[in-house]
Amino acid sequence: VALTATVEIHRTSSEEQTIALGERLARGLDPGAVVVLSGDLGAGKTTLAKGIAKGLGADPEEVTSPTFTLIHEYGRPPKVYHVDLYRIEDARQAARLGLEELYAGGAVVLVEWGERFPEVLPAERVEIHLERDGDQGRLIRVRKAS
Ligand SMILES: Nc1ncnc2c1ncn2[C@@H]1O[C@H](COP(=O)(O)OP(=O)(O)OP(=O)(O)O)[C@@H](O)[C@H]1O
Numbered sequence: 619v620a621l622t623a624t625v626e627i628h629r630t631s632s633e634e635q636t637i638a639l640g641e642r643l644a645r646g647l648d649p650g651a652v653v654v655l656s657g658d659l660g661a662g663k664t665t666l667a668k669g670i671a672k673g674l675g676a677d678p679e680e681v682t683s684p685t686f687t688l689i690h691e692y693g694r695p696p697k698v699y700h701v702d703l704y705r706i707e708d709a710r711q712a713a714r715l716g717l718e719e720l721y722a723g724g725a726v727v728l729v730e731w732g733e734r735f736p737e738v739l740p741a742e743r744v745e746i747h748l749e750r751d752g753d754q755g756r757l758i759r760v761r762k763a764s
Pocket residue numbers: 630631632633634635636657658659660661662663664665666730753754755756
């Protein structure tokens with residue numbers, strides 16, 4: 619666990635703004651960064667992940683929800699992986715995904731619902747929490763080790 623961290627708070631008021639925020643956040647990510655996206659169902663995790671992937675140069679057409687694929691890979695190097703742990707039931711199943719291999723490859727790895735299985739996350743990670751604030755509003759907190 620990092621001793622110091624910086625926290626940024628952003629607000630968006632549409633899906634488009636959240637995608638644009640993701641594109642901006644992508645510029646601040648180091649190669650190999652692991653980003654954990656947390657927040658309730660429909661908070662906007664996948665939407666923000668799309669923006670981040672887009673900002674890293676992934677083809678927007680390729681950026682879809684990984685709900686049924688668990689791990690979705692897109693883009694030329696630097697590659698982006700988008701992982702969703704929502705349907706993972708226990709630590710054993712989480713371990714079997716072999717996420718360490720993804721982390722080791724230098725790609726940015728976006729992990730939705732990652733907070734459910736901290737044991738498969740690296741200690742150094744960017745944590746993004748999304749909360750609804752009204753219908754279209756979202757409060758987006760970004761915590762980075764510094
Ligand atoms: N400001 C906003 N930012 C992001 N999404 C928004 C915003 N306002 C409304 N929405 C809507 O909220 C929904 C967010 O869906 P999304 O799939 O990104 O959520 P999620 O957190 O990934 O959900 P799940 O936990 O089911 O995976 C979309 O339907 C989107 O259009």
